[in-house]
Amino acid sequence: MKALVLRQPNRFEIVDAPRPEIGPGDVLVRVRACGICGSDVHGMDGSTGRRRPPIIMGHEAAGVVEAAGAAVAKWSPGRRVTFDSTVYCGRCWHCRRGEINLCDSRQVLGVSCDDYRRQGAMAEYVAVPQHVLYALPEGLAFEHAAMVEPLSVAVHAVERARPAVGASAVVVGAGMIGLLAIQVLRQAGCGTIVAADIDAGRLEVARTVGADVALHAEQCDVPAEVRACTSGRGADVALEVFGATASVQTALAAVRKGGTVALVGNISPEVRFPLQQAVVRELTVHGSCASRGEYPVCLDLLARGVVDAAPLISAVAPLEEAPQWFSRLQRREPGLMKVILQP
Numbered sequence: 001m002k003a004l005v006l007r008q009p010n011r012f013e014i015v016d017a018p019r020p021e022i023g024p025g026d027v028l029v030r031v032r033a034c035g036i037c038g039s040d041v042h043g044m045d046g047s048t049g050r051r052r053p054p055i056i057m058g059h060e061a062a063g064v065v066e067a068a069g070a071a072v073a074k075w076s077p078g079r080r081v082t083f084d085s086t087v088y089c090g091r092c093w094h095c096r097r098g099e100i101n102l103c104d105s106r107q108v109l110g111v112s113c114d115d116y117r118r119q120g121a122m123a124e125y126v127a128v129p130q131h132v133l134y135a136l137p138e139g140l141a142f143e144h145a146a147m148v149e150p151l152s153v154a155v156h157a158v159e160r161a162r163p164a165v166g167a168s169a170v171v172v173g174a175g176m177i178g179l180l181a182i183q184v185l186r187q188a189g190c191g192t193i194v195a196a197d198i199d200a201g202r203l204e205v206a207r208t209v210g211a212d213v214a215l216h217a218e219q220c221d222v223p224a225e226v227r228a229c230t231s232g233r234g235a236d237v238a239l240e241v242f243g244a245t246a247s248v249q250t251a252l253a254a255v256r257k258g259g260t261v262a263l264v265g266n267i268s269p270e271v272r273f274p275l276q277q278a279v280v281r282e283l284t285v286h287g288s289c290a291s292r293g294e295y296p297v298c299l300d301l302l303a304r305g306v307v308d309a310a311p312l313i314s315a316v317a318p319l320e321e322a323p324q325w326f327s328r329l330q331r332r333e334p335g336l337m338k339v340i341l342q343p
Helices: 038-043 148-162 176-187 201-207 222-228 245-254 275-280 295-303 318-328
Strands: 001-007 011-016 026-035 060-068 080-083 125-129 132-137 169-172 193-197 215-216 235-240 255-263 284-286 312-316 338-340
Touching: 001 201, 001 318, 011 318, 026 080, 038 060, 060 148, 132 148, 132 295, 148 176, 148 235, 148 255, 169 176, 169 222, 169 245, 176 193, 176 235, 176 275, 193 201, 193 222, 193 245, 201 215, 215 222, 222 245, 235 245, 245 255, 245 275, 245 312, 312 318, 318 338
Parallel strands: 169 193, 169 235, 193 215, 235 255, 255 284, 312 338
Antiparallel strands: 001 011, 026 060, 026 125, 026 338, 060 080, 080 132
């Protein structure tokens, strides 16, 4: 099969790789669309330690069932499907509680690290266990279905923050997850929604998808501006979707006393945390990791157009063009958002 392999840091090759073998409980999926995730771009230089060559990356994908293992009854060839990027065991203490994103044996497609190596979906075929598969709604394009993984991250983060109907919200970071989170917050019934970022182009998209206010973080005092549009109190909830010291501190300072912050981004392994501010203002701070079974909800949101993926997809390209698109994303080319590859 044709596959995109990260051979060395920042060096890709299109190769003829063996088709993945499947076990009794696995399904072989012919990939029709696979998104380039920000974590793939950050990881391709080797700095994160989670994309160690050689590896086929890719975990945001959709396609068609090609073959099924002997123990698979539900998924027959020809079914249009997507799959959770998290491969969980279903047996550990966390899985039995429904906390599949915290599985003790958790693996992620397209990741190679100290603990495991699992080939991903930037290839003609990918093998996945049957229990992470989801059927696509009729009429949902493969390219839009490939957006369900980042959407599930956004939905899970909003569920962690639990905004009340009419609540004010601030999203710090208007990248892919942030832009999807704005749409999810809107459908959840939030009132004033503020987006903050340092990229003017992304802030313009944020307005398009539902932000009432868009703040350039290098040109204003974001917490002060948030207070100005929330009767002086600050936002009820904040989602931080970048993961650096400055953005985390901005999110904490932008919420009201007694407010809630969901930390989603983790580009930095450690940040400086304003402990006293969190304590004396009695903030609730949640970590939010991946997703926890939200795929059916997300597929419904996409199929009904409640969440619109189209404005976020910058390009749909053949797999052979992947190296150049990775380079363009790494350079943070203005206006470039999600790139979908077609193996």
